Amino acid sequence: MSVLSTGLGQRLVSASTEAAAFTELPVISLARLNGSAEDRKALAAEIQEACISSGFFYISDHGVPQQVIDDAFGQAKKFFAQPMDKKMLVDLHKGTSFKGYAGLKGENVDPANRGDVHEAWDMGDDSQLMKEGAGSGNLWPPAEDLPDFRPTLQHAWDEIMALGKRLLPIFSLALGLDEHYFDEKTRNPGSVMRILHYPPQFGPVDLREIGIGAHTDYEIITLLLQHGDVQALQVLNSQGEWVQAPPKPGTFVLNLGDMMQRISNGLFKSTVHRAINRTGQDRMSLPFFFGLDYDALVEVLPTCVTAERPPAYEPIKAGDYVQQRLSETYVKAPPTESATAPAA
Numbered sequence: 106m107s108v109l110s111t112g113l114g115q116r117l118v119s120a121s122t123e124a125a126a127f128t129e130l131p132v133i134s135l136a137r138l139n140g141s142a143e144d145r146k147a148l149a150a151e152i153q154e155a156c157i158s159s160g161f162f163y164i165s166d167h168g169v170p171q172q173v174i175d176d177a178f179g180q181a182k183k184f185f186a187q188p189m190d191k192k193m194l195v196d197l198h199k200g201t202s203f204k205g206y207a208g209l210k211g212e213n214v215d216p217a218n219r220g221d222v223h224e225a226w227d228m229g230d231d232s233q234l235m236k237e238g239a240g241s242g243n244l245w246p247p248a249e250d251l252p253d254f255r256p257t258l259q260h261a262w263d264e265i266m267a268l269g270k271r272l273l274p275i276f277s278l279a280l281g282l283d284e285h286y287f288d289e290k291t292r293n294p295g296s297v298m299r300i301l302h303y304p305p306q307f308g309p310v311d312l313r314e315i316g317i318g319a320h321t322d323y324e325i326i327t328l329l330l331q332h333g334d335v336q337a338l339q340v341l342n343s344q345g346e347w348v349q350a351p352p353k354p355g356t357f358v359l360n361l362g363d364m365m366q367r368i369s370n371g372l373f374k375s376t377v378h379r380a381i382n383r384t385g386q387d388r389m390s391l392p393f394f395f396g397l398d399y400d401a402l403v404e405v406l407p408t409c410v411t412a413e414r415p416p417a418y419e420p421i422k423a424g425d426y427v428q429q430r431l432s433e434t435y436v437k438a439p440p441t442e443s444a445t446a447p448a449a
């Protein structure tokens with residue numbers, strides 16, 4: 106039994122609560138985000154429960170307009186439908202920040218696997234990327250090819266970044282902290298947004314070659330949009346069972362990343378997940394990885410330490426941590442295989 110002393114009162118976290126094997130993911134409405142102090146505390150308590158038991162849940166009433174989401178996927182579809190030579194104009198190997206295009210098997214998140222069966226385009230915050238010396242900036246497709254791509258994706262970035270910033274005070278409460286705890290650490294958060302295309306995999310699928318291999322995310326929270334009605338995402342529970350996380354209209358999937366697990370001393374779970382697209386249809390998704398400022402220290406919070414639960418992680422700078430994890434993920438050479446255009 107361990108104790109999490111939080112602003113919600115002391116919370117007992119029994120071994121069985123932590124080890125509970127979830128079989129589906131809860132949907133948490135954010136309607137109370139704009140409510141009274143009591144409403145916000147109640148929302149924080151619900152989120153705390155989900156963070157301890159699964160680290161994975163849906164959020165509804167999130168305030169990001171559906172049009173912004175539809176437009177982003179519309180541009181993603183156009184981007185991936187381009188011929189390979191156009192996509193290679195923004196090959197991420199041209200820069201040093203892991204931003205731009207990665208083709209099929211251009212990444213491998215699970216070292217036991219042979220490459221992830223998706224293609225992706227990743228972006229960060231241009232000014233931040235350059236300023237912190239973290240490498241080069243974004244690689245935008247030329248406006249002659251895709252005139253609406255940049256403004257549309259930037260708009261989606263701004264909306265989802267704002268959602269993340271609305272959520273952090275609630276996570277602070279759930280961690281037993283002042284609502285403003287993350288303000289100092291998220292002035293220019295080193296976040297990443299990506300669009301992903303998973304072509305369908307037919308017949309028997311070799312589990313070493315799937316859409317995205319089993320992994321955890323690196324940052325504080327991930328806000329994931331799934332396009333259409335194409336099931337592929339799976340989340341690992343404590344019994345080693347894969348639980349489906351199907352798209353649910355009007356929601357994001359919210360999952361915790363390794364930085365959250367580190368600062369919460371392992372109480373909040375950064376849960377293993379993967380995606381396999383066996384539906385016969387193309388799938389697209391759009392994750393936004395909400396990070397901390399590159400120079401912010403990722404260190405265990407005193408509210409999550411007890412005599413029985415001493416700090417389990419060393420402090421590390423957020424930028425160093427993400428850069429190290431990314432460099433382990435991307436394969437060194439540019440992609441060689443081409444993907445067919447998404448029909449989704």
Ligand SMILES: O=C(O)CCC(=O)C(=O)O
Nearest residue numbers: 301317322338380390392
């Ligand atoms: O596409 C998905 O559903 C999951 C993507 C993901 O896990 C990632 O990019 O880290």
Ligand SMILES: [Fe+2]
Nearest residue numbers: 320321322378
């Ligand atoms: Fe992930």
